[in-house]
Amino acid sequence: MTYNERGSWMAHPSVLIVGAGPSGLNLALALVRRNVACRVISDSGGPGRESRAMVVQARTLEFYGQLGFADEMVAQGIVAETAHVREGGEAGPSREVLSISFKEMGGGLSPYPFALAYPQDDHERFLIDKLRREGCEVEWGAKLTHFREEEHGVRATIEHQSGRTEETEIAYICGCDGARSCVRETLHLGFPGGTYEQLFYVADVKIAGGSPRDLFINLGEHILTLMFPVRSSGMQRLIGLVPPELSDRHELRFEDIRSRVEPQLDIQVTEVNWFSTYRVHHRVADRFRVGRAFLVGDAGHIHSPAGGQGMNTGIGDAVNLGWKLAHVVQSRAHPSLLDTYEPERIGFARSLVATTDRAFTGLVGDGVIGEFTRRIIAPLVFGVATRFSLGRHAIFRTISQTRIHYPDSPLSRGAAGGVHGGDRLPWTGPRVSDNFEPLRSLDWQAHVYGKADRSLETTCRELNLPLHTFAWSDGAEDAGLERNVLYLVRPDGYIALAAEDAGDLRSFADEFQLRFEDLRSG
Numbered sequence: 001m002t003y004n005e006r007g008s009w010m011a012h013p014s015v016l017i018v019g020a021g022p023s024g025l026n027l028a029l030a031l032v033r034r035n036v037a038c039r040v041i042s043d044s045g046g047p048g049r050e051s052r053a054m055v056v057q058a059r060t061l062e063f064y065g066q067l068g069f070a071d072e073m074v075a076q077g078i079v080a081e082t083a084h085v086r087e088g089g090e091a092g093p094s095r096e097v098l099s100i101s102f103k104e105m106g107g108g109l110s111p112y113p114f115a116l117a118y119p120q121d122d123h124e125r126f127l128i129d130k131l132r133r134e135g136c137e138v139e140w141g142a143k144l145t146h147f148r149e150e151e152h153g154v155r156a157t158i159e160h161q162s163g164r165t166e167e168t169e170i171a172y173i174c175g176c177d178g179a180r181s182c183v184r185e186t187l188h189l190g191f192p193g194g195t196y197e198q199l200f201y202v203a204d205v206k207i208a209g210g211s212p213r214d215l216f217i218n219l220g221e222h223i224l225t226l227m228f229p230v231r232s233s234g235m236q237r238l239i240g241l242v243p244p245e246l247s248d249r250h251e252l253r254f255e256d257i258r259s260r261v262e263p264q265l266d267i268q269v270t271e272v273n274w275f276s277t278y279r280v281h282h283r284v285a286d287r288f289r290v291g292r293a294f295l296v297g298d299a300g301h302i303h304s305p306a307g308g309q310g311m312n313t314g315i316g317d318a319v320n321l322g323w324k325l326a327h328v329v330q331s332r333a334h335p336s337l338l339d340t341y342e343p344e345r346i347g348f349a350r351s352l353v354a355t356t357d358r359a360f361t362g363l364v365g366d367g368v369i370g371e372f373t374r375r376i377i378a379p380l381v382f383g384v385a386t387r388f389s390l391g392r393h394a395i396f397r398t399i400s401q402t403r404i405h406y407p408d409s410p411l412s413r414g415a416a417g418g419v420h421g422g423d424r425l426p427w428t429g430p431r432v433s434d435n436f437e438p439l440r441s442l443d444w445q446a447h448v449y450g451k452a453d454r455s456l457e458t459t460c461r462e463l464n465l466p467l468h469t470f471a472w473s474d475g476a477e478d479a480g481l482e483r484n485v486l487y488l489v490r491p492d493g494y495i496a497l498a499a500e501d502a503g504d505l506r507s508f509a510d511e512f513q514l515r516f517e518d519l520r521s522g
């Protein structure tokens, strides 16, 4: 038995989380913050040291806002408000062709209208610390080697670094164990897709003339070069494609590509701290759930890092699964709630892999099509779109993952104004009162913008469902909400139900056997 920070005991773990990357750590936080005991194991000796993912998207920060630590993370990273797109550099200097302001794109849509540059290793340590404060320690050097489902749970075999082999029983197992997932392989699930022929490099460097805080990108035939600032080291992170003629070279070094990279971004590298190369795959697992086993993050989907989406998508999976598992373990919902995880998340993973694949192959491809995409399509799409606020908002919503919605989920019902069941609760801005503030309860809630009628107040009271009434405002209207209507908001900030009749709320709760009372205090 372990005790968390609030002094309440955590019983025998119900959930085994395999993997302590961003997905596993977020899943663990989602569970322990709801007082569900879990074990987190990792086959590595300690926290990751590679700063793979650099970008924390706005939707992830919104989830962290619910957990109460988004601002702390923002203060540790670098708010990248502008992206500079350059072209040329192969024969002569490159030039800036476009600069894109995230702030103008996302203003009014999210409390975090930017991309946060915050390296994955810092990010993981940050989450490990938050987890520790909740009384949950990652078990390092513990490798899942096998598991099988039995009548009432899962029996898993764990090999410890000390040489000890352990058999454990738990109710659910979650494979957050990355691209080579043991959980996925044990389930014999296919992982169809392919591998890009291009070789990527990643480097941490110092450049002459200081440390710019913006993002820089150069696109061309076989060229994709990105540069982000890294606050904790004062360095710049370079990610790019190794020129095809060098991709077979044994022990490639930064010096081999320096003469290409420097002119592409108009920089002079003065120090190289780390240089590595890797291949990228694009794949989605056949299923995200088999019985009591779930796949989360890279275990279920991997794709090109070009859009900065991979880690954020895994975190979105973890947030989605976390509250559902907690509800079922605590008997606050019918177990069929867990059936909604796969359809909600696999559809997005498939479309993401397809879009990143199309964008990536189009932008760096050779021949007429690649040239056409780079010179005509991309500038046209960005140029026209960024001239109009609708276009700017559409781009921000896509990149920031605030567009993700679950219209076809069995959990999504009704529509009112421009807001449908399955949409993310739109942010109404800080002008009157912040409608994201109550989401910190990490639990169900009813929202009304305007005035709630008596029968709704009575139903909410009888169901133990917190009702938040916000004064009708321009922000609510701009966000597409409708006045005096009920919006039932899920624990992860998505709308489950938009309805005028309190009776719809009662039947929704009955259907999923939802108990709204807060079980977090014990």
Ligand SMILES: Cc1cc2nc3c(=O)[nH]c(=O)nc-3n(C[C@H](O)[C@H](O)[C@H](O)COP(=O)(O)OP(=O)(O)OC[C@H]3O[C@@H](n4cnc5c(N)ncnc54)[C@H](O)[C@@H]3O)c2cc1C
Pocket (backbone or CB within 6 Å): 018, 019, 020, 021, 022, 023, 024, 041, 042, 043, 044, 052, 053, 054, 055, 120, 142, 143, 144, 145, 176, 177, 178, 179, 180, 181, 182, 202, 278, 296, 297, 298, 299, 305, 307, 308, 309, 310, 311, 312, 313, 314
């Ligand atoms: C160079 C690079 C740049 C990237 N840039 C971005 C970016 O800008 N934005 C973005 O969103 N994404 C980016 N990504 C993708 C991102 O790094 C991954 O999507 C992310 O790490 C996935 O997190 P995860 O927790 O699902 O898996 P992982 O981070 O792979 O973690 C898996 C965990 O499982 C453990 N494990 C594995 N097998 C076992 C086992 N049998 N038993 C116990 N533990 C096990 C591992 O030790 C590890 O702790 C990038 C990736 C690369 C390579």
